[in-house]
Amino acid sequence: MTGYRFLAAVVSVSVFMGGCAGKGINIDPGNPVYKPKSEFELNYGFFITRDERKIFDEIVMLEEFGKFEKHFWEIRDTDPNTPENEFKELIDGRLQDIKNEIFGTDFDIPGTRFDINGGLKGDLARVYLLWGAPDPGNKERLPEGTYHTELMVWYYFDATGRPLFRFLFYQSFEGRMRLFRDHLPLLSWDYLFDPLSSPLRVISNRPAITSSEELANVWYELERDDPQWIFRSALFEFSPYTDWVMEGGNNKNRFGALDPPEPASLTAEKFKPTILGQPNIPEGTELFESGYHSFLPAYLRTSASPDNPTFLMLTILRKNLDWVKQENEAKPYATNLNIRISFQNKKTRKLTEFVSYFRFELSQAEFDKRDDKGELFGVSVISPLTLQYFDGEKLGPTLGEMMKQLEPGEYVVNIYLQHTITKKYNPWREEIVISH
Amino acid sequence: MRKGLVSTLFVFCFCPHLARADTPFPANCSVPVPDISGWETVQTSRVEFRISDYAVAYLGLDVEYAEYRNPDDPREFARVVSRHIPIIPARPAIKDRQLFRETATALYTQMVERNRLNELDEKTDPILFVRWRTKEDSRTGKDMKDGDVDIWFLRPSGECLTARNERVGVQFMTENVGNGKPRNVFVGVKYQVGDIYHILKVDRRDLVQLMGEGGK
Numbered sequence A: 001m002t003g004y005r006f007l008a009a010v011v012s013v014s015v016f017m018g019g020c021a022g023k024g025i026n027i028d029p030g031n032p033v034y035k036p037k038s039e040f041e042l043n044y045g046f047f048i049t050r051d052e053r054k055i056f057d058e059i060v061m062l063e064e065f066g067k068f069e070k071h072f073w074e075i076r077d078t079d080p081n082t083p084e085n086e087f088k089e090l091i092d093g094r095l096q097d098i099k100n101e102i103f104g105t106d107f108d109i110p111g112t113r114f115d116i117n118g119g120l121k122g123d124l125a126r127v128y129l130l131w132g133a134p135d136p137g138n139k140e141r142l143p144e145g146t147y148h149t150e151l152m153v154w155y156y157f158d159a160t161g162r163p164l165f166r167f168l169f170y171q172s173f174e175g176r177m178r179l180f181r182d183h184l185p186l187l188s189w190d191y192l193f194d195p196l197s198s199p200l201r202v203i204s205n206r207p208a209i210t211s212s213e214e215l216a217n218v219w220y221e222l223e224r225d226d227p228q229w230i231f232r233s234a235l236f237e238f239s240p241y242t243d244w245v246m247e248g249g250n251n252k253n254r255f256g257a258l259d260p261p262e263p264a265s266l267t268a269e270k271f272k273p274t275i276l277g278q279p280n281i282p283e284g285t286e287l288f289e290s291g292y293h294s295f296l297p298a299y300l301r302t303s304a305s306p307d308n309p310t311f312l313m314l315t316i317l318r319k320n321l322d323w324v325k326q327e328n329e330a331k332p333y334a335t336n337l338n339i340r341i342s343f344q345n346k347k348t349r350k351l352t353e354f355v356s357y358f359r360f361e362l363s364q365a366e367f368d369k370r371d372d373k374g375e376l377f378g379v380s381v382i383s384p385l386t387l388q389y390f391d392g393e394k395l396g397p398t399l400g401e402m403m404k405q406l407e408p409g410e411y412v413v414n415i416y417l418q419h420t421i422t423k424k425y426n427p428w429r430e431e432i433v434i435s436h
Numbered sequence B: 001m002r003k004g005l006v007s008t009l010f011v012f013c014f015c016p017h018l019a020r021a022d023t024p025f026p027a028n029c030s031v032p033v034p035d036i037s038g039w040e041t042v043q044t045s046r047v048e049f050r051i052s053d054y055a056v057a058y059l060g061l062d063v064e065y066a067e068y069r070n071p072d073d074p075r076e077f078a079r080v081v082s083r084h085i086p087i088i089p090a091r092p093a094i095k096d097r098q099l100f101r102e103t104a105t106a107l108y109t110q111m112v113e114r115n116r117l118n119e120l121d122e123k124t125d126p127i128l129f130v131r132w133r134t135k136e137d138s139r140t141g142k143d144m145k146d147g148d149v150d151i152w153f154l155r156p157s158g159e160c161l162t163a164r165n166e167r168v169g170v171q172f173m174t175e176n177v178g179n180g181k182p183r184n185v186f187v188g189v190k191y192q193v194g195d196i197y198h199i200l201k202v203d204r205r206d207l208v209q210l211m212g213e214g215g216k
Helices: A003-020 A035-047 A050-058 A062-074 A086-098 A125-132 A212-225 A231-238 A264-270 A364-368 A399-404 B099-121 B204-212
Strands: A139-142 A151-157 A161-171 A175-179 A274-276 A298-302 A313-317 A323-325 A333-345 A351-362 A380-381 A389-390 A396-397 A411-417 A425-434 B006-011 B042-053 B056-065 B076-090 B127-138 B143-147 B150-154 B160-164 B168-176 B182-191 B196-201
Touching: A035 A062, A035 A086, A035 A125, A050 A062, A050 B182, A086 A125, A125 A175, A139 A231, A151 A231, A161 A231, A212 A231, A264 B099, A274 B099, A274 B204, A333 A364, A333 B204, A351 A399, A389 B076, A396 A399, A399 B182, A425 B196, B042 B076, B042 B182, B042 B204, B056 B099, B056 B182, B056 B196, B076 B099, B076 B196, B076 B204, B127 B182, B127 B196, B150 B196, B182 B204
Parallel strands: A351 A389
Antiparallel strands: A139 A151, A151 A161, A161 A175, A274 B076, A298 A313, A313 A380, A323 A333, A333 A351, A333 A411, A389 A396, A411 A425, B006 B042, B042 B056, B056 B076, B076 B127, B127 B143, B127 B150, B150 B160, B168 B182, B182 B196
């Protein structure tokens, strides 16, 4: 370290110490919660979100802290399917790595230590705790030069092999490796050599830069020492992705790499899965279900031709339907079914689809006899040929009319009968020949 | 959706709540289905197929039971295929390149799926019951079929079909969703005994909705 650097270090350490007075855990050290809360802050402070911070700072009782800590880890568990908390294990493993000074003997950056660089509250530890170690070969040190200070980069790549982040550390005047944050918004010589705004000022080993020439010396030295632009790239750009910033993201369309990560369960809540196919039974529905849980039995008749009115006739035993109670004195029970019939020409593969909907209503007497084996009371019949196309929005021709438009040929017919709210269903696949 | 990603899966699970064998079968079978109460589950798999990177369709359960009541003769087996309401849990894609977020979300999705599937497991309709016995082949020392294979099968009409030594066909079904183009996707599974079939299938509208959401 140069003489300038030593002087600056003394000044900055004094300022730092003064600034820290009264900070930290603002409660009586005699309070039983002081120690666990302090340790929690020290170890996991970088993971406390802004909302949690408000609560955490107010904690003065051990019981409150216990509840906070339990909830803190619960919502971060990355795999709720296991009894272990994988996230806590991951972070505790990284804490242990820091205590073990794993970079002291690292092949890429030997001699790098956390303890002399701010310990658990230093920038190195912050990046390490949040992102772990870069893969081997993705971190490098550049020794101090005549004009620039010692530098170190940690690169993290995404699944496509593109850099996700470039963390650049520089040795500050107090002797600690600090994170470079003054990225140049654009590669412009005017900015680069401007003594007031140039990012090169930060990585210069002079305490004060007053001229463009001094900055040029830093740059030319970097050009010589960093021909592959490993360090210089990190000087200009933290991430090539515009939705990533180093800090100050909003977790929606801008993400801060050093922000406390959003707890896994909250992320999952935002990105929760859609489960298609679920029953859609309105609250308060009085439902009389068949004995089946998912099945809607029906007899299908496909005999004869499309001109025959019984073609594709469906016969359903009423006891096998789910009935909904409705406000109708004459017909207090109703069931609604969707039907989809598709015809695919085996030769041309052309698909013709028909969808419709129909409703049966029963009087109380009919409903009471729905288990009867007699043809009259126990059965409901659907003749799709006479049904009109209805997809929930628009009406169309009847199935009979639609089928008359089909080219003669062999067809695969798929039929899907489904209760509209309970989603019980029955599919068929038949092959027919249409010859008008 | 990438075609190559469409694959069929039978994922084995060992669900403790399924270790009961009180599955009902239609009461109208001319030959009653054997009472397998007290039998233990050998293995359970789901009838499922992958639709895309982000969606799997679940149609039912495939349960194999083995009799352990007689420790001297644990050679009688039964297989039960049951159906439930088909569901397609679809996970949204996270596009912020944070692998751990994707992983965590996938794992939470897994939990939501599992909870829903556990609910559905309690509400299944058996459609196929197959019983057979095995014996040890004296030459090879390995198990071989012993005697008849009895089959009980639920027709689409709800009636019971009984058969003996018939082949039970299992066929994955596809449907065209290409709107005129030759693009087929898996939609279900067809079980067949003789000329009688029973299909487990997703609702095409769910499939089309899924395809519409960015072709996931």
